[in-house]
Amino acid sequence: MINPVAVAFDIDGVVADTMSLFLEIARDVHGINSIRYEDIYCYSVVECTGLDQQIVDSVVERLLDGNYSAKLEPMEGAADVLARIERHHSPLLFVTARPFLGPIRDWLLESLSLEPHSIDIITTGSHENKTEVLLKRNITYFVEDRLDTCDLIHDAGISPIVYKQPWNRVPHPYREINSWKELEALIDFNGI
Numbered sequence: 001m002i003n004p005v006a007v008a009f010d011i012d013g014v015v016a017d018t019m020s021l022f023l024e025i026a027r028d029v030h031g032i033n034s035i036r037y038e039d040i041y042c043y044s045v046v047e048c049t050g051l052d053q054q055i056v057d058s059v060v061e062r063l064l065d066g067n068y069s070a071k072l073e074p075m076e077g078a079a080d081v082l083a084r085i086e087r088h089h090s091p092l093l094f095v096t097a098r099p100f101l102g103p104i105r106d107w108l109l110e111s112l113s114l115e116p117h118s119i120d121i122i123t124t125g126s127h128e129n130k131t132e133v134l135l136k137r138n139i140t141y142f143v144e145d146r147l148d149t150c151d152l153i154h155d156a157g158i159s160p161i162v163y164k165q166p167w168n169r170v171p172h173p174y175r176e177i178n179s180w181k182e183l184e185a186l187i188d189f190n191g192i
């Protein structure tokens with residue numbers, strides 16, 4: 001069982017349905033209709049869809065800046081489960097490889113219906129830098145959708161929990177969750 005004080009969360013692909021937003025921006029701005037969510041079977045969108053790097057970069061830039069009209073949705077169940085965890089341990093810790101906060105802090109507060117003091121977000125700017133942040137915060141479980149990051153944190157003694165996505169469907173040795181409900185079942189709400 002996972003102690004609420006010992007767990008932290010990635011944001012994109014775990015709390016936020018960022019890939020759906022990516023596809024919506026690609027459609028709205030670049031007229032790309034041919035790619036489905038399930039087609040993103042690897043972490044590099046360029047590699048698995050054949051989209052131009054330039055287009056992917058431009059969509060990602062809009063996404064990071066909040067420069068879009070589509071709506072970023074939370075993953076199903078994320079708000080309820082995070083609110084429950086927050087009642088046991090606050091602030092919730094989010095560690096993202098985004099280079100800057102941009103709109104994501106306000107989005108989290110709004111989507112999760114939490115107060116500013118209830119969340120702590122660290123932007124690392126790189127996947128590699130997540131490990132150091134997690135170690136410093138004494139985090140022993142991290143919910144993540146990128147398998148390469150799971151490998152890195154696992155090497156540092158942190159237990160990854162893989163949030164199932166089309167881009168992490170290769171064999172891996174880690175605990176995996178299909179939904180926030182499944183994560184909720186792993187949390188020890190009586191421990192503290």
Ligand SMILES: [Mg+2]
Nearest residue numbers: 010012013145
């Ligand atoms: Mg992610």
